[in-house]
Amino acid sequence: MSVHPRYEVVIGLEVHAQLRTESKLFSPAPVTYGAPPNHSVHPICLALPGVLPVLNARAVELAVRTALATHGCVHERSVFARKNYFYPDLPKGYQISQYEDPIATGGWLDVPVEGNGAARVKRVRLTRIHMEEDAGKSIHDAAVVGSEATHVDLNRAGVPLLEIVSEPDLRSPAEAAAYLRTLRSVLRYIEVSDADMERGNFRCDANLSLRPHGNVELGTRTELKNLNSFRFVEAALEAEIARQAALLDDGEAVRQATMAFDPATGRTRVLRLKENADDYRYFPDPDLVPLVLSPDRIEAMRRSLPELAEEKCARFERDYALSSAEARVLTESRALAAFFEAAAAAHGSAKAIANWILRDVLRALRERDVEIEASRLAPEALAALVRLVDEGRTTSKSARELVPELVERGGDPAVLVRERGLEALSDAGALEDAVDAVLAAHAEDVARYRDGETQVLNFLMGQVMRRTQGKADPSAVRSILASRIEREDEA
Numbered sequence: 442m443s444v445h446p447r448y449e450v451v452i453g454l455e456v457h458a459q460l461r462t463e464s465k466l467f468s469p470a471p472v473t474y475g476a477p478p479n480h481s482v483h484p485i486c487l488a489l490p491g492v493l494p495v496l497n498a499r500a501v502e503l504a505v506r507t508a509l510a511t512h513g514c515v516h517e518r519s520v521f522a523r524k525n526y527f528y529p530d531l532p533k534g535y536q537i538s539q540y541e542d543p544i545a546t547g548g549w550l551d552v553p554v555e556g557n558g559a560a561r562v563k564r565v566r567l568t569r570i571h572m573e574e575d576a577g578k579s580i581h582d583a584a585v586v587g588s589e590a591t592h593v594d595l596n597r598a599g600v601p602l603l604e605i606v607s608e609p610d611l612r613s614p615a616e617a618a619a620y621l622r623t624l625r626s627v628l629r630y631i632e633v634s635d636a637d638m639e640r641g642n643f644r645c646d647a648n649l650s651l652r653p654h655g656n657v658e659l660g661t662r663t664e665l666k667n668l669n670s671f672r673f674v675e676a677a678l679e680a681e682i683a684r685q686a687a688l689l690d691d692g693e694a695v696r697q698a699t700m701a702f703d704p705a706t707g708r709t710r711v712l713r714l715k716e717n718a719d720d721y722r723y724f725p726d727p728d729l730v731p732l733v734l735s736p737d738r739i740e741a742m743r744r745s746l747p748e749l750a751e752e753k754c755a756r757f758e759r760d761y762a763l764s765s766a767e768a769r770v771l772t773e774s775r776a777l778a779a780f781f782e783a784a785a786a787a788h789g790s791a792k793a794i795a796n797w798i799l800r801d802v803l804r805a806l807r808e809r810d811v812e813i814e815a816s817r818l819a820p821e822a823l824a825a826l827v828r829l830v831d832e833g834r835t836t837s838k839s840a841r842e843l844v845p846e847l848v849e850r851g852g853d854p855a856v857l858v859r860e861r862g863l864e865a866l867s868d869a870g871a872l873e874d875a876v877d878a879v880l881a882a883h884a885e886d887v888a889r890y891r892d893g894e895t896q897v898l899n900f901l902m903g904q905v906m907r908r909t910q911g912k913a914d915p916s917a918v919r920s921i922l923a924s925r926i927e928r929e930d931e932a
């Protein structure tokens with residue numbers, strides 16, 4: 442769906458990203474994935490009596506990196522607060538979070554979006570970034586626990602999370618998805634989080650309201666909980682837009698509520714009418730002193746940041762003469778950018794390498810659903826493959842056919858070309874024979890060419906390529922064809 446006819450869509454996102462630390466936010470228990478239930482725990486995350494939380498310094502550093510990379514203001518003093526609620530997977534009866542004094546506020550993300558058919562960049566403001574601990578997991582699945590009982594797994598309890606809250610600046614489900622992709626890319630660039638939705642370490646709650654076009658005042662919002670794939674984010678928002686629009690069309694009010702999306706029915710339903718912050722009875726955690734960061738320490742963390750996607754993108758445009766769209770795709774991940782730079786250095790022409798990556802390598806990766814890190818294609822091998830084409834030793838068509846195999850299994854392009862018999866027919870004699878055979882078989886077309894129908898040359902080219910099973914170097918064929926026809930002209 443593009444623009445809604447009657448209402449402006451307003452979306453703000455709350456993202457929970459799991460920080461890439463070895464231990465939990467306030468306990469030395471290891472952060473694991475897929476460990477047997479209740480094996481990555483410690484008296485602190487089990488909330489045994491008499492324990493005291495100790496803040497993980499690495500988690501603080503990762504939170505600061507995120508704020509700096511998104512142009513936020515890092516506060517020299519922030520406070521951990523207790524967010525009180527009861528749930529079986531929350532043994533303390535409260536979650537340690539940050540509330541009135543978060544570690545960072547403000548900042549923005551520049552998100553590539555489509556508008557009126559044209560690509561542009563939209564600046565989405567961030568409200569705040571704060572640290573908090575994750576809760577455990579209740580397992581209701583009888584197939585997993587072997588009975589109707591609910592079991593609790595506390596491996597996840599106390600795992601460090603970063604909550605990143607956006608201003609209500611997003612105007613469509615597609616923009617929301619683009620924002621999430623950009624945020625994920627930033628978190629991966631600065632090695633703060635794996636930001637993998639499927640593994641649950643990048644989760645999103647989406648707030649949505651509608652208002653008549655032109656209205657300044659925001660409408661009443663609902664919050665869609667725990668959207669765990671990009672597809673669901675968009676689908677859930679579309680469904681909720683339809684639900685709210687139908688209410689407003691009937692003159693009814695939207696009630697502030699927490700909603701769940703059911704992918705099976707494609708519909709959203711009310712989980713509970715919205716709780717207020719008051720319900721959580723936030724107060725500063727008396728077990729933890731305020732977190733104080735000196736300006737020097739914040740500066741040191743700023744200096745330790747790697748080159749970010751935006752900077753890299755600008756540098757690629759400038760130094761490699763790429764379009765901004767090309768540079769943006771090539772800098773989507775640090776690994777892809779590094780692959781491109783290594784291959785470009787090995788080959789010599791960045792433009793040629795960029796074209797091969799954007800056209801063939803990315804398609805092969807997409808089709809196999811792998812990232813460049815998992816591919817067996819070495820940057821030097823891509824450079825060597827393109828060089829074989831440059832030198833006329835194989836055709837561009839044959840080289841393209843080898844890309845998926847190189848991505849899957851790796852190898853030396855020169856060897857593969859030889860083994861597969863993909864060498865270009867550069868032997869002048871063989872090419873000339875093929876051209877002559879085609880000219881003899883298509884005398885009428887040759888006559889039309891001579892009468893001025895120059896586009897017939899393309900048809901004749903195609904015939905020669907067919908005869909040589911695509912192994913002929915097209916530029917060589919074109920020049921032999923042209924010279925043959927002209928020579929016969931003179932005769």
Ligand code: ADP
Nearest residue numbers: 451452453454607608609648649650659660662
């Ligand atoms: P809470 O913590 O109770 O969910 P916040 O004030 O932190 O509330 O807001 C959460 C998110 O809701 C933010 O991303 C914000 O941009 C978004 N939001 C606030 N009001 C609206 C609205 N009227 N329509 C859409 N999104 C909204």
Ligand code: MG
Nearest residue numbers: 455646648664
């Ligand atoms: Mg919320």
